[in-house]
Amino acid sequence: MDGDDERYPGPLRACIRDVGAALAHCAGSEPALLAAVGDAMRRLIARDDWLPAACAQPHPQYYRQYLLHLDPARRFSVVSFVWGPGQATPVHDHLVWGVIGVLRGAETVEDFALDASGRAVPAGAPVTLGVGDVACVSPALGDVHRVRNAFDDRVSVSIHVYGGDIGTIRRAVYDTGAPGRKPFVSGYANASAAQAQASTAAPGPRADD
Numbered sequence: 001m002d003g004d005d006e007r008y009p010g011p012l013r014a015c016i017r018d019v020g021a022a023l024a025h026c027a028g029s030e031p032a033l034l035a036a037v038g039d040a041m042r043r044l045i046a047r048d049d050w051l052p053a054a055c056a057q058p059h060p061q062y063y064r065q066y067l068l069h070l071d072p073a074r075r076f077s078v079v080s081f082v083w084g085p086g087q088a089t090p091v092h093d094h095l096v097w098g099v100i101g102v103l104r105g106a107e108t109v110e111d112f113a114l115d116a117s118g119r120a121v122p123a124g125a126p127v128t129l130g131v132g133d134v135a136c137v138s139p140a141l142g143d144v145h146r147v148r149n150a151f152d153d154r155v156s157v158s159i160h161v162y163g164g165d166i167g168t169i170r171r172a173v174y175d176t177g178a179p180g181r182k183p184f185v186s187g188y189a190n191a192s193a194a195q196a197q198a199s200t201a202a203p204g205p206r207a208d209d
């Protein structure tokens with residue numbers, strides 16, 4: 001299914017087209033790419049009438065990541081992150097560029113750096129992003145962070161675009177008390193829908209690559 005599929009909400013279709021254009025025009029310049037994708041994200045989250053309800057459902061215990069779109073060439077994916085009250089990620093990396101926009105509520109981001117022993121140590125003060133705010137991650141900018149719902153009494157939702165099939169990338173989580181990375185593959189909460197999209201996309205890396 002590509003970004004012109006009429007089953008997609010209009011604002012999401014427009015964002016997918018914009019990200020495809022950004023990839024075509026900004027090859028070789030990550031800052032230019034992130035700026036263009038950031039503009040596309042701001043347009044996407046400027047309205048809140050398009051996210052399918054099925055991709056905005058919180059889980060009572062865990063934050064959820066729903067796949068909204070996988071580029072047929074696996075150059076990028078679009079996901080919704082749904083945070084129940086007080087929910088948080090572990091400290092984690094991404095290994096690809098990412099653009100994050102807050103659609104509902106707010107989330108607090110803590111950046112980390114890896115010291116010489118591989119331990120994740122705080123890098124700067126936490127930042128809280130509210131509705132309409134956009135932020136970026138990438139291995140070049142800083143790729144390790146922890147994110148939590150800024151609210152303890154309500155759901156928050158953010159939309160993310162990543163430079164790959166983020167649910168299948170073998171990345172890592174970090175224990176802030178000890179050195180070392182622990183392998184981590186996030187998957188998608190809507191696994192059957194994700195499987196359907198993956199079946200029409202270009203082959204991804206094999207599990208034993």
Ligand SMILES: [Fe+2]
Nearest residue numbers: 092094145147
């Ligand atoms: Fe993240």
